Amino acid sequence: MKQLILQNRPSFASSIQVSMLRQFTFCKRIPYFAVCIGLRPKSPLWVVQGKSYELMRQCLLKARMPQELNNLGPEKLEFNIFLSSDELGLHGAADAIIETAHGPAVLELKANPGKLNRGSELQLAAYSILLEKQRGVESSHAYFVQGKPIKVTRFKINQELRDDVYSTTRRIQEIVGGGTLPDSDAEPAKCAQCEYLNFCNDRD
Numbered sequence: 001m002k003q004l005i006l007q008n009r010p011s012f013a014s015s016i017q018v019s020m021l022r023q024f025t026f027c028k029r030i031p032y033f034a035v036c037i038g039l040r041p042k043s044p045l046w047v048v049q050g051k052s053y054e055l056m057r058q059c060l061l062k063a064r065m066p067q068e069l070n071n072l073g074p075e076k077l078e079f080n081i082f083l084s085s086d087e088l089g090l091h092g093a094a095d096a097i098i099e100t101a102h103g104p105a106v107l108e109l110k111a112n113p114g115k116l117n118r119g120s121e122l123q124l125a126a127y128s129i130l131l132e133k134q135r136g137v138e139s140s141h142a143y144f145v146q147g148k149p150i151k152v153t154r155f156k157i158n159q160e161l162r163d164d165v166y167s168t169t170r171r172i173q174e175i176v177g178g179g180t181l182p183d184s185d186a187e188p189a190k191c192a193q194c195e196y197l198n199f200c201n202d203r204d
């Protein structure tokens with residue numbers, strides 16, 4: 001199996017980062033803080049994610065390929081693949097892409113076990129759609145790879161998820177284009193763990 005790394009990243013002034021879909025699902029105010037204001041939290045999430053990603057990358061390279069992925073007949077495993085679409089207005093780097101006899105699939109790598117929530121599903125679906133647009137082939141499933149020993153969760157990129165990616169992207173673009181802090185229905189438990197709490201004046 002061959003490992004490829006692609007790191008040619010153009011700048012996208014008007015394009016939304018795929019990770020913003022997950023953050024928007026957590027709270028719709030985050031795109032405003034992150035994109036309109038350009039705030040950078042003290043302990044950026046991407047640093048933690050970067051460590052998780054590297055740990056999992058090493059696991060996949062050194063350990064035996066998990067059975068669920070092995071069954072796909074993997075032909076190539078690529079890490080940190082940049083994907084974008086001007087048409088969609090989305091860009092970002094997928095953790096990994098596995099090429100199989102059935103077509104390519106996006107992998108999200110997490111060192112620590114966790115639940116696959118709607119935000120993670122949207123993010124993986126968005127990468128899958130970008131992958132399809134960029135390579136011109138269908139990517140019907142994605143995989144959440146986490147923990148040690150590695151657990152693999154497979155899910156289908158169905159039409160409902162695809163529609164949600166398009167509508168969520170449009171909503172984020174409206175917030176970013178409008179430049180106005182949106183209302184939030186985030187409950188106190190979310191705010192308590194949010195890195196933007198200091199900037200939300202209407203929250204305890």
Ligand code: SF4
Nearest residue numbers: 027186191194197200
């Ligand atoms: S503190 Fe609460 S309302 Fe403000 S951005 Fe975070 S989750 Fe949203």
